[in-house]
Amino acid sequence: MYQLAGKRVYVAGHRGMVGSAIVRRLAQENCELLTSPREVDLREQAAVREWFAANRPDTVVVAAAKVGGILANDSYPAQFLYDNLMIEANVIDAAHRSGAQKLLFLGSSCIYPRMAPQPIPEEALLTGPLEPTNEWYAIAKIAGIKLCQAYRREYGCDFISAMPTNLYGPGDNFDLTSSHVLPALIRKAHEAKVAGAPSIEIWGSGTPRREFLHVDDLADGCIFLLKNYSGEEHINLGSGKDLPIIELAQLVCDVVGFEGQITKDTSKPDGTPRKLMSGDRIAKMGWAPRISLRAGIEDAYRAFLEQQA
Template sequence: MPRQFEERRTMTYSLQGKRIYVAGHKGMVGSAIVRRLADEGCEILTADRSVDLREQVAVREWYAANRPDVVVVAAAKVGGILANDTYPAEFLYDNLMIEANLIEGARQVGVEKLLFLGSSCIYPKMASQPITEDALLTGPLEPTNEWYAIAKIAGIKLCQSYRRQYGCDYISAMPTNLYGPGDNYDLNGSHVLPALIRKAHEAKLAGADSIEIWGTGTPRREFLHADDLADGCVFLLQTYSDDEHVNLGSGEDLPIAELAELVCDVVGFTGTITKDTSKPDGTPRKLMSGAKLAAMGWRPQIGLRDGIGNAYAEFLAGHVKQPAL
């Protein structure tokens, strides 16, 4: 359900009656945004998967035929450390093409407002914690996902440049690590939280003694439920219009080892957790400052334990055959 912030802010852009194109509507983020927009009295537009967003002509033809008022760029090629390390060219090229085609296509048909979604990996590996928006481009990136990060940084700069040169009302938000309904549970391409859910569940079913996590378990990570992310995106579309990107996170983090323990507790796996220290840890800590968005009047509502429970229920519904009654 939509939250009420009217006592803390003034509406600057109404979504009522707007034609809103959610690019990437079948993904975890895009589908959450579609669910949230259902409360805003708008018309939601989506493109069939036959429209290859990497192809300029296909995107321009779709825009010309549908002419949205608002665009949310939630489409991207995403994955965890293994996927980023294995397919660096795809993570850079595909994401560059997707965002460039969607942003330029929006300008050509006169889209009123566009929200580009990036990632917390845009920040330097050793950025001061919590990471504020002005840390962008102040140091080297984490090598294991620099290809994806560079593409997302380019998307931010595209929005800024279009605002400066053309006067387009294009904004950017940088979500933290996300999870929730529609997540990817493929162990070869998933992020850490869904991977832990699947590992713990399969270990419970198999009666295994332990599950394994990559690295030392000491890196700290922040997580945000996809439904909170969607609500934050709607809030920004309605209230924000400026050059600088905005962090969108929970404002809290925990070590990967503690996350694994929490997931096991929620799933009901009682075995031990082992660590493969031959595998990379990635960035030691990545906690984004949420001060800017909080000052605007928005905060997340879904706690991590409750969110993991929600994600696990969705995993069971979508990935496990339930016994017939």
């Protein structure tokens, strides 16, 4: 078991939804939290190496990434591939060079093939074609997993990877041009309620099924893996339950209090038909999420209202 107490822990991406949740969870671990200032651009190798040499963290969590939904991934393929490759390569290499004892790299469920078996086991990686609408982000994240494996094999680094499912919660991005489906639905339903609009629109057919995990559950799972896991294989982190997008939209409308209709723009892409990950491996280790989807959406809606205020 790896002890976090007394360690210097660096969270790359501490201002984002995932990073800030991990920072909140680390407050329970009696460790020293390290964060890099905004002027340290993680895409720039020299700046990252200089910061690591000066601060020498014992433990590193790579939560920094350029993220977004289908529209953003499809619109900015070069940025999603280049920025994420640079961030992960620079941080992972600098962690090795500065003598970090442990590193956790966070990927995404989009690393798996578009038509992967359901629920998706970790072994499905690289067994088929990716979903075209987010392959740039997926390829970058796959490279990060492989980089951690390579540094483990060549240098003996205790670098591990976790693959979260679709995340949501406080600190989420509610911009309709770049957000993921759940925060976009929260904003659409709220604005329609306030405006007295008769309906809201969702992209696609509403039939694709998605799994969701509250970001505070993710943070708890990350701390669990840092303490209890040391292996080359990446580990799935999810809720183990999925639902169709249309049912998600209905649940969001119920939480927000919007009573209008839900219409479908079938000219827009659906994305991957289903993306439910197998959580068997981490469940056997003794970890499970605690926040229900409805309670999590209520929490995310409160956060949205606070952000608007």
